[in-house]
Amino acid sequence: MGDESKPVDGEVNDNKYLTKTAAADAEVTFEHQNAPPETRLYKKRWIIVFLFSSYSLCNSYQWIQYGIINNIFMRFYGVDSFTIDWMSMIYMLTYIPLIFPVSWLLDKKGLRVIALVAAALNCTGTWIKVASARPDLFPVTFMGQFTCSVAQVFILGMPSRIASVWFGSKEVSTACSIGVFGNQLGIAIGFLVPPILVPNVDDLDELAAHIRVMFYITAGVATFLFVLVVIVFQERPEIPPTHAQAAARRISPESYSYTGSILRLLRNKAFILLVITYGLNVGCFYAVSTLLNRMIIEHYPGEEVNAGRIGLTIVIAGMVGSLICGIWLDRSKTYKQTTLAVYLMSLVGLVLYAFTLDLGHLWVVFITAGTLGFFMTGYLPLGFEFAVELTYPESEGTSSGLLNCSAQVFGIIFTICQGKIMDSFNTLAGNLFLCAFLLIGTIITACIKSDLRRQLANQQALAAAALGRSDVQDHSGTSLHPSTHM
Template sequence: MGDPRNSDGEANEKCFSNSEAQTESPVQVFSEPSAASRDQMETRLYKRRWLIVFLFSSYSLCNSYQWIQYGIINNIFMKFYNVDSFTIDWMSMIYMLTYIPLIFPVTWLLDKKGLRVVALAATALNCTGTWIKVASAKPNLFPVTFLGQVMCSVAQVFILGMPSRIASVWFGSNEVSTACSIGVFGNQLGIAIGFLVPPILVPNVEDMDELASHIVVMFYITAGVATFLFILVLIVFQERPALPPSQSQAAARLIPTESYSYSSSILRLLRNTPFIVLLISYGLNVGCFYAVGTLLNQMIIKHYPGEEVNAGRIGLTIVIAGMVGSLICGIWLDRTKTYKQTTLAVYVMSLVGLAVYAFTLDLGHLWVVFITAGALGFFMTGYLPLGFEFAVELTYPESEGTSSGLLNCSAQVFGIIFTICQGKLINTFSTLAGNLFLCAFLIIGTIITGFIKSELRRQKANQLAKTSAAVILDYGATTPINY
């Protein structure tokens, strides 16, 4: 037989016929003794998996950058469009609001049509939104720029729940947490750039024509990047590898498509008590992060007037530290599989980080704020992939997109509530009052996390498959298997 090749040009050495399998390699039988079943249960890792996850991270970056694009220079856009602070806050909160009703049809589409269709929809919507914004760089066109932001927020619905799905579909059992962290990494890097770049590209100048020229340059750069990524996804992005990367994915492929019911999957998840507890605790933590990110400019400017650029740099520090935290947590999970312990530890440190940040914000020293904000970001932003991966473990073999979508839906609901409430507290009382409000809910989330029953179903499935394979090999390739 010839040397079969996969899309990466590597030898696909496992795809042998029945007779070749008996002579050249041990028989790999896990669920049925037929040759067809053996082929289904074979696994392989493809080099393309890294291209897929990095491409996803890139278009996730482009979209998440726009989430905070307006909020980090809140005072400048207030002046340019002649609107109040709360209206500009909605340019961030619209990302949260659109997610809530749209996540269910989008996860249904993901389960029915797959990764490629969802990736194309995400990049097309994001590209369209950026070009609408290009046409909105005039003081009387706030409704147009808001429409563009709405389009980008809809694109986000097709992105946020994808990291765990891509990790499961493309990566091996010892890589999934790291791959999920890389997927989330792109989202976090986009937020970091969103904190850093707008204050640099759009300085706080008084001349409206000059300000408009700065804004339109920022919008053109974003539109160019979004267009390039849409074309790249159209050409490169692939649905799934020819062979599954892990035994849990191999088993998932054996489930007949017609037997899957999206509504039944949702009901099973809602009856999964450990997942529901995680759903609440995740929403509380990430909702706090959304509120802090949205209101960061207002908090910094309140204590350090004229420091718009440093407000962006502080936001950058938060997210960069969180990206490091995410990668470390992903690698740690792949090595230890201590999902609950790691999640709880990071949750506690998020609480400590926010409390320290709250009490040091008004000391008058920006370097102190940089340090405390970095510590906060390392744990609070680093928590994001932990929740995704813990949820997949608790809910296997349910769709990763569905569980991740529900987690993000919880985060958006709490994010809107916390942003509005913290904003009112900051304006009425002080930044300390607003941040302590969030600390109270992180205390509740920490307690709730401690009650999650850790049932690692995906790990059990992989271990069971390995055990079955070992038993079969012990009995020999030709030993019949009775069912």
């Protein structure tokens, strides 16, 4: 027994030293296990979201560039108004079958791959259109528009994903609003620029020259943005920005099932109600935007340029509404209350617009259209962010995809139905048709349960981190150093 207490060569037999070393090691290990995950915000996040907004702008601009000068393209290509309406509706139709494979690709390959494909397709579509500026080449211009519509599928689901992957919990709604902002600004430019670049002239050769200039400008911008995406766009920051994102990164890719995610979302009652209401609201916006030229020209003949300006007013007001709503959500976290209030005001705005359109005063139409746009277009980022809250930790791309799919379905239905109602009756009847569905959407929105799962995850992570630090302090004062209490 006595020999066991003697140290051998190279061995330290200081019991006091061993006790302190073990205690220190145990304390470091315990504290490391209970420490919150490291988070960091990178300045590059602003470059990423603004670059995304830029190529989203270029794509959404082309959505409405035919519809806002519907009567001019009808004469140039020798087709009817319903055919030109399809130049906008093809964006909606393409989205429906492609959103699910694209959402799966976003989950599997990440943001950079999706961004590269989107920018490449958009660039390709613009150059196809450059070759279509002849009256006998309508199928070519339709092919170009179809290619751009495929690019849109890779774009619409990205704002909420970029916001979650790159931004802090106090700025995700603002970042999502900026992402949507680009799409809205593109629509605004699509309303404003085509009537200016393509005047309603009688000579078809002169008209072809104007159309060709418009297409070349778009192609040049799209090519520049594609090069920027290749050089600049990054998948994700090295260190996650939030505890919720850190937790999401710890989920093993092998354990993730896209089909399982879809099924879980379809069983989420609050989310399904939001999908319906989002589709109703945004579908109405798509219908109003697509048919705006026809509505204005019917009451104010020869006012193609002002029709574009009214469309611009709708979207610019909506961009302001989007940013205000995003900032408000980041500060208040009142997702359901804000969504419901904006939805109700969208209904009020459409009623005002419907009943003032035929008064004979364009300045009144500008005011009521701006009011409509502030709330109806401002609703877009609200729907995205509310969906992410209701569905966390499911993929933001999947939830956004389902929202947008609903919007495209309702957009096609509403555009066709409103167009037929306008042909058979008048613009007032067509707009009241949309008002009825906005009323239904407002009622359904009031029934959505406000289950803010992402906020809860961040709060729990912070609480657990605080509790862990407290436990470490208490533990270090008792268990690890029992001699202090002897």
